[in-house]
Amino acid sequence: MKFTELALPEQVMRGIENMGFTDLTPVQEESIPLALDGRDVAAQAQTGTGKTAAFLISLFTRLLKQPAETSGDPRALILAPTRELVVQICEDAKGLGIGCPFKVQPIFGGVDYDKQRQALQAGVDVIVATPGRLIDYAKQRVFSFKRIEALVIDEADRMFDMGFIRDLRYILRKLPPFENRQTMLFSATLSTRVMELAYEFMDLAEKVSIQPEQVTAERVEQILYHAARREKFPLLLGLMKKEPGADRVLVFVNTKREAEHLTERLKANEFKAAVISGDIPQRKRMRILDDFKEGKLRFLVATDVASRGIHIEGVTHVVNYDLPQDAEDYVHRIGRTARAGAVGKAISFADEDLVFHLPDIEEYIGRKIPSDFPHEDDLVWDYKRTTPRKKAPTPEKKGGGEKKPARRRPRRRSQGGRGPEKA
Template identity: 80%
Template sequence: MKFTELDLPQPVLKGIEAVGFTDLTPVQEESIPLALAGKDVAGQAQTGTGKTAAFLIALFTRLLQSKSKTSNNPRALIIAPTRELVVQIWEDAKGLGAFCPFKLQPIFGGVDYEKQRQALQDGVDVIIATPGRLIDYAKQGVFSFHRIEALVIDEADRMFDMGFIKDLRYIMRKLPPFEKRQTMLYSATLSHRVMELAYEFMDLAEKVSVAPEQVTAERVEQVLYHVGRREKFALLLGLMKKMEDPCRMLLFVNTKREAEHLTGRLKVNGYKAEVISGDIPQKKRMRILDDFKANRLHYLVGTDVASRGIHIDGVTHVVNYDLPQDPEDYVHRIGRTARAGASGLAISFADEDLVFYLSDIEGYIGFSIPAVFPENEDFCHDYKRYVPRKKVPADDRRRPAEKGRKPPRRRTGRSKGGTKPGGGSSAK
């Protein structure tokens, strides 16, 4: 089905044409007609299936039809669990809504507080936000929820995982009643707790499930290497040396410490890599992601905070340097590649510490990942060693000695008066 077959306003159609969309994806074909008819939608769809465009097209169409004026109280609200996802939705919204007269404003922590506050006071049609800072502005009276005509909750399952459910319920209780607004909810899994949220705050939501039997993206080639923990880096370098340039690779680990360590090892061996995790300041994270999108950076190492927040076309390889403990995280990680109809390769390392999670992952995705036992030529054993800098606690740091000044002599046990350690006097 083509977008021109839908009854869409001209500004929306022009935006769709400008970003190069022609045919609807399965999730768009099932959910957009329902949303255009005014129905609430609860959709199950993996990342990379076009769900963001699905809810943006329906949202813009509704706002154009209502013809309300812009004010400091928003008309639509999109809630997402991570800052990176907010930025990605905002960028997609600017493209699809380029010919619509809407003011879009992202709201999230880690960036200029007063600048976002002023933007809300100046007037906005659509807010795209993480829950925390949004509630902060609302409680201060910077804006009100009473004019909200449409609500979108993206990656609802992640809201639960990240502890946002209380904030989400607070927001939804401040909105107009569900019969006076339209709600669209999207989630990788429509679990019992997600559907409970839908039953409580949505108006008889139409459930849309796209290919539930196909949990992982069809165009992702998956391969698993059984390798010892101490040999993983040598295998990684050996595989990287065989890859064709240019490549754009995401590497996932389970801890922030391991992310920093792996990034250091890659840099020492000549690979331009950066780390993205929850400890990185927001401005630096955005700069790193911009470099990765612009192909100025080819290797990005991240924890699972990145697996849900990075939506970048053109990622050629995903490496699970550490197997994830949660099977759903495996799906979200490898979903960073093979987006928008492209193909991609997902490589996973199963070492002696993490191989125990493999059976749960394969049970969740419904098949066994093709396994390979690497040969000696697959390893790169002549790599450079990386020695991380030790962080010295502030209390242990000493001021450098002044130039020409000798360090103090250690005491030998004698006192000023010449008393020996045993208590006797040295005087004769």
């Protein structure tokens, strides 16, 4: 089905053409007609299948058809679990809304508080937000929920995983009644808890499920190597030399410390690399993501904070340097490549410590991952080593001097109750 068959407003079609879209993806084909008809939609869709465009096109069409008031309060609200996802939705909204007169405002923590506050006070049409800071502004009455006529909840399952459900329920209770607004909910899984949310806060939602048995994206080529821990870095170097077109590689590890260490090793071997993890300041994080998108970095090393909510065009390879301990994280990680019809490759390393998570992953995705053992020509051993970081010395207390010797444990008395005899 083509977008020209949907009889969309001219302003929306201009944005679709601007983004280069012609054919609808399966989730778009199922959900957009229902949304255009005014129905509530609860959709299960894999990451990278075009669900952001689905709800933005539906949302912009609705707002264009409804007469606008001049109160300045938002008319639509899009909720997402991560800052990165909020930013990406706003980027897509900018492209798809190029012909629409709507002001879209991102709201999330980690950036200028007063600047976002002033933007809300000046008046916006659409808010794209994480729950925490949005609630803060709402309690201060910086804006009102009263005019919200359309709500989108993106990555609903992730809202539960990240502990946002109480905040989400708070916001939903502040909105106009569900019969007075349109609600669209998108989730990788329509679990029982997600559907309970739909039944409670939506108006007889139409359930859309796209290929639920196909958990991982179709166009992702998957391969797993059984490699010892000491072989993983040589194997990464060897594979990246052999892999054609490995220009934009997203590497996942399980800990911040491993992410920093791996990035240092890549840099030492003259690869352009950067690390992104949960405690990096927001501005620096966005600068790193921009550099990766623009091709200034070949490797982006990330913890699972980046496994959802980041949409980067042209990620050629995803490498699970550490096999994830959560099966769902495997799906979200490899979904960073082969997005919206593109092709990509996911390479995973299963070492002696993490291979025990492989059965759970394969059970979750419903298939065996093709596997192999590294061959000698896959490994590059002549790389530059890095010196492990030393722990910072413990600062001495005031009035210090030499460190006091540790207290010795008293020697055990003999059965007769007498202490040991002196030599």
